Amino acid sequence: MERKIALCVSQWSADSTLYAWSYAKQYFLRKRRDAQGVEVLSPLDKLFVVHVFKDGKKEKEKDGARWSGGGPLLPAMRTALAKFPHQVVELEGQSVHQTLLEFGAREAIDIIILGSKDHKGTVQRMVQPGGIGHASTSDTIKAKSKRPCLVVRPASARNEKMRIKSSINLGSLLGNEGLFDGAITSRLKATAPTVTPDELRKVCLAFESVDVGQHMLTWATKFCLFPDDEVYIVHCLSKSLMKLANKKGNEVGPEVVDEIESESINVVSNTRLKDDAKQGLVEFLEENSIDLVITGSATTSRFRKTLNLGQSSLSSHLLHHAPCPTLVIPFKGMSSEGSMPEGGLPPFSPDGAIEMSPRESMDTSAPAASAPSGAPAARRISVGNSPAAYPLTITSDGEEEDGQAGAHSGSRPGRTKSLRHALQSWRSIREALGNRPGSGNHLVSDEGEEPQMESGRRTSRTLPAMPDQEQNAQLRRQLQEQSNEIATLKDQIRQLQDVLKASQAPSRQDAAAASLTPPSPAAQAESIP
16 A cells, blocks of 8 residues: 655754654654665655745745754754655745645645654743643644644653664664764764664554544554554443443444454453553553554544543543654544455565565565565564464543443544444454453453463453452352342241141140040049039
8 A cells, every 4th residue: 555654844953853753764664675685665655755934035045955954863864865765845834734734635645744842841831932722733733634643752752662772783764874974973873763673563553432443443454554563452441331341231243253353363352440541541552562552533622622621632642641652543534435455565566575564674684585476465463472463452441420431522423322332342352252262361250260271362251350340249249148048048947937837736636636525524523622
């Protein structure tokens, strides 16, 4: 699938651009090796480097070509992009975000990459130009764009995998260009962020509605996922929905199950209960070292934003607090048409060169391989030692009243039936995996514990019960035991009463017979004085 990617740059030497480009090159862009084994950009990716000048001749003359100049950590744009065919687009407009949005719509851009500064606190936002209500360019584009946006903050890219190291070759970042003197090159090698090449990319899809989740998965499979990615599907549910999901509910259609079975995907189900779904999701991303999180976003009116009293949406919270870059897909940009490509993403280019994911392309020691054009690709999505597995994690948000789950986001498409759809999705996966073997981890339900399995994967037939459900189940068991004891005692009392009646029956009969028998003459004589 061909992709049009727009890398938005305000100043090439800025930290935001440094981390955005470094992350995009190592994690996001599709690369390949040509016949000589040189790493180049895949022809399936068309890269645009976009810069917006303010309206006015003075502004353009003042900025000129300086915006593309290099800095202490990043060479000039022409040098850094030497091995990446691209098109430089210089735009003019009074509003930066509006100009970028119009360009994205005009060129049918598939993904917009934005470098963002670290999130500012309330005091910093109050003293900055525009006041506390002034939103950053990345926030504004995310809120108004109909195109998916990948936002990379320095804090999200400055993690364990992209830490500053001096022992790794800087060629992957500089494009193997030796156009610098020894002092600058040694300085860059000592400070530039690089990526460890021996780990697969971990991608997390976080959604609330099953309809939105299916569209997100379809879009991600077409435009974002690589064949060797580890994919985590995170379903955010409320506590009220978690309670309903463990009770008897409506049986669901097999569309989700059929899709899973057709893709030969084995779902491993876990339950993560948190009072705050946003913070729980951030903790999940950090604990599992996720490299990219994909979520959806809805257009919210100013009136609804006022009613929310400053509470941020899930996508906005992830943009500012997630430990990894966030790819936001607007609901209004999702399309229900189309389906997943057969065999996953096309791994071979027309000239026979092998398409490579970012991790594979970094291994320069491996010889260049070749494959016949049109050869089928084996879709491999691995988690640990379990190939072809999509871990499923269900995250709960705050305690809500039954029937009111997700009321704060009622304007989102599909949210009117989100409770029923989410419950159906969960129950369908449980039914689909009910007969599969476990992985050695026993799961607990209201009926008790399941025995540990010696091999295979964990089944989601019985999900771990929530704390309040465990307490209620324990109370129900105690009440049932007491009821059984009372019933047993009642039976014993009835039996004793029957035995007592049976033992007293002969004595009563003798007494009645004696009362009916007339006294003897001797007894009558004794009774006369």
